[in-house]
Amino acid sequence: MADIVLVTGGAGLIGSHLCERLLSMGRRVICLDDFSSGSSRNIRHLKPKARFAVLHHDVTQPLDLEVGQIFNLACPASPRQYQRDPVSTVLTSVIGTKNMLDLARRTGSRLLQASTSEVYGDPAVHPQDENYRGNVSTIGPRACYDEGKRCAETLCADYRHRHGVTAGIARIFNTYGPRMHPDDGRVVSNFILQALTGAPLTIFGDGRQTRSFCHVDDTVDALLAFMAAGPATLGPINLGNPEEISMIDLAERILALTGSRSRLEFHPLPGDDPCRRRPDITRARTELGWRPRIALDEGLTRTIAYFEDLLSETGTVAAT
Ligand code: NAD
Numbered sequence: 001m002a003d004i005v006l007v008t009g010g011a012g013l014i015g016s017h018l019c020e021r022l023l024s025m026g027r028r029v030i031c032l033d034d035f036s037s038g039s040s041r042n043i044r045h046l047k048p049k050a051r052f053a054v055l056h057h058d059v060t061q062p063l064d065l066e067v068g069q070i071f072n073l074a075c076p077a078s079p080r081q082y083q084r085d086p087v088s089t090v091l092t093s094v095i096g097t098k099n100m101l102d103l104a105r106r107t108g109s110r111l112l113q114a115s116t117s118e119v120y121g122d123p124a125v126h127p128q129d130e131n132y133r134g135n136v137s138t139i140g141p142r143a144c145y146d147e148g149k150r151c152a153e154t155l156c157a158d159y160r161h162r163h164g165v166t167a168g169i170a171r172i173f174n175t176y177g178p179r180m181h182p183d184d185g186r187v188v189s190n191f192i193l194q195a196l197t198g199a200p201l202t203i204f205g206d207g208r209q210t211r212s213f214c215h216v217d218d219t220v221d222a223l224l225a226f227m228a229a230g231p232a233t234l235g236p237i238n239l240g241n242p243e244e245i246s247m248i249d250l251a252e253r254i255l256a257l258t259g260s261r262s263r264l265e266f267h268p269l270p271g272d273d274p275c276r277r278r279p280d281i282t283r284a285r286t287e288l289g290w291r292p293r294i295a296l297d298e299g300l301t302r303t304i305a306y307f308e309d310l311l312s313e314t315g316t317v318a319a320t
């Protein structure tokens, strides 16, 4: 069953695009998801395909399957989603990753762990390279996600050293694009929906905090390149777009691209919100031969088109 690829979290933003790309490459794909933050809508166009199967399952429960590769993406990614049930978020990263590493060990599969730039916390080093060890609170509102992902990295390293599991660690930076959940509270989906519906754009804090946004197609390219790399290439490797932008500038960009006359509305900054974030992607360039290709304006234009379609299909969506 070496040709079967397991994608956990396959009904989410990144996972659904990854499943689609794997199928277009002729692979057989099992999409595992508990549909807690993902949506069956994201994969409904894939369901008729013979090489595609959906498994409704929670990664915190053990699983036995015959697979050849595992992309472990299952975990809520937006602060609103992962803070809803923080204990479950920790367990999804820790127990879920252990379960997938056990499966990789038994089947001899290569596993790719979806880690995150959040392992760097509110970084004291800028831009962030993979040697930076981070500045993370163990008890703050983001800790369930950040610390869960850090522990998952530790498990990958220990399974590699103790059991010879080829577990690669991909530190993904903010990824956006079509199929973002309209109500998960991430900044790109919030601003676009607010602009399209004439609602005020909700800026948290003074809006001078920065992020670096990578289009989902580029992120998927990177994950595929990482999975295809030799067994010695295990990372951690930063995957992201170094084009850095403040939230104020992002809001202005989205207003211009949508032609919206929405106003900006300032709200308190959530606790532990990182001030800045930009990946150093030297390692991804040299070890994977990868770099992002989709500029922010182009990616935002595609994402705006997606949400316009969604709005015309489903009516008004509240986005706050
Ligand atoms: P998403 O929320 O759209 O997708 C996550 C998917 O995992 C959802 O379909 C959800 O239903 C599923 N899931 C959650 N808990 C589960 C569980 N216990 N068992 C089975 N399925 C479960 O998020 P995304 O943006 O597609 O992110 C995918 C992965 O990439 C996540 O692990 C996330 O931490 C990581 N990541 C994403 C970003 C980003 O900006 N999008 C940045 C860094 C890391």
Ligand code: UDP
Pocket (backbone or CB within 6 Å): 078, 079, 174, 185, 186, 187, 188, 190, 191, 202, 203, 204, 205, 209, 211, 247, 269, 270, 273, 274, 320
């Ligand atoms: N943000 C904002 N308005 C929103 C949602 C988010 O200003 O409606 C800010 C948020 O405080 C953070 C940045 O945008 O500084 C990115 O937030 P997101 O939740 O998308 O990702 P993360 O904080 O996990 O990087």
